[in-house]
Amino acid sequence: MALDYDALNENVKKCQYAVRGELYLRASELQKEGKKIIFTNVGNPHALGQKPLTFPRQVVALCQAPFLLDDPNVGMLFPADAIARAKHYLSLTSGGLGAYSDSRGIPGVRKEVAEFIERRDGYPSDPELIFLTDGASKGVMQILNCVIRGEGDGILVPVPQYPLYSATISLLGGSLVPYYLDESENWGLDVNNLRQSVAQARSQGISVRAMVIINPGNPTGQCLSEANLREILRFCYNEKLVLLGDEVYQQNIYQDERPFISAKKVLMDMGLPLSKEVQLVSFHTVSKGYWGECGQRGGYFEMTNIPPRVVEEIYKVASIALSPNVSAQIFMGLMVSPPKPGDISYDQFSRERYIYV
Structure with missing residues (x-):
């Protein structure tokens, strides 16, 4: 059987x-x-007692039960800015949270993610190249599924690593090509080690097609330096590798000496020809950072320098699942566009965020 x-x-x-x-x-x-x-086997802070942030839960609660917005007493239970944001997100959907969205995610939320990326990096981001997903893991799986054609295809993965990568590569029938982080160098990486890993893989008949970086590191916790990222991007350019940037912990920084800097910002700063040729896919999620909304399964990936015909094929793959979780898409919108100074909920949001960072 x-x-x-x-x-x-x-x-x-x-x-x-x-x-x-x-x-x-x-x-x-x-x-x-x-x-x-x-x-403690996975980062799952709410299961360990972290309380959810109030503002996003208020907004999503109203989106889940929109009839509450018609209640004359709604203003006694929910702040005005939460009510306004709920109306905003409901206006972006076609049938509320109970209906499928576009397979790439709600266009208005993708626009908010693009604006977040532009504020972070100082470079434009195209909402059409952003896909919302059921957590970053689902996005990683979608991309690896498009990259891996068989056991002859290899993916460079850091060691130590989050086992999503080794598990998914095995499941898809590819080959994991390890490269080793140097604990004595704050878990940085040596490009010479990358070259050795690629050379060894090729000697075994493996075609190395992509490289994974986890920045900030999981489980190591470090942020890659700008110099290290430049070396990585130059290496990917020379070896014609797509770089997969797992950046889901970018808001969990516990060291002052080295801030997080995104792979995309460094790539754009490097200018031509790299900025127009290195293929990069970057991932983020509401599961990590100070939100810890693991059960909501909200994430996104942004594609840089991926050919339009390939984007179409990735859209086709995403369409097989019809739609990412719509409530999680709204959580993502709220994560990238939280309350601002002067908003009614800003002070409470800031206090809660400070507790959880």
Whole structure:
């Protein structure tokens, strides 16, 4: 039978995902036996007691129950700016949160993400090259699915790494090509190590097609320096690799000496020819940062220098799932466009954000 173990897709059996592996399963058994277990296998702050930020939950609550907006007492329960934002997001949807959106996500929210990226980096961002996804992980899977054609295709992945990458590469039948971060250099990377990894992979008949960076690092926590990012981008240019920038922890910075800087900003700063030729896909999510909204599954990826015909194919792949989670799209809009000074909810939002950063 097709679903007998011996007949399963071998890639499924090879795939390993340690954060939900044997230790997790054993811990779940102990929990069923009445033992108190604290699960720290994944970044899941709300499960460990972090309280949700008030303002985004107020806005999404109103979007989920729009009849509340017609209640004459709504202003006694919700601040005026939350009411206004709920009306704004409902005006962007076709049928509220219960209806599918565009497969790429709500255009108005994608525009807000583009504006956030432009404020962050100082360079324009095109909403048409931004796809909203059910968390950054789903976006990573979509892109790797388009890159990996078979076991002869390799993906450069940092070690240590978040096992999403090793698991997905195995599942898709590709080959993981490890490169090693240097703990003595604040978990930076040596381009010579990258060259060695690529040369070794090629000697085994593997075509290296993409490189993953996790910046800030997971599980290492470092921010890559601007100099390191320049080396990486130059390396990707010379080797014709697409760079996958996992930047989901960009708002979780706990060291003063090295701030986060996005791969896109560094790429644009480098100018021609790199700024027009290096292919880059960058990822972010509401699961991380000071929001910790892991259960909402909201994320995005932005594509830079990806040919239009390829964008069309990625859109086709996204369309198979019909639509990303609509409420999570609104969470994303609120994350990239939070209350501003002078807004009614700004002071409370700022206090709550300070507690959780």
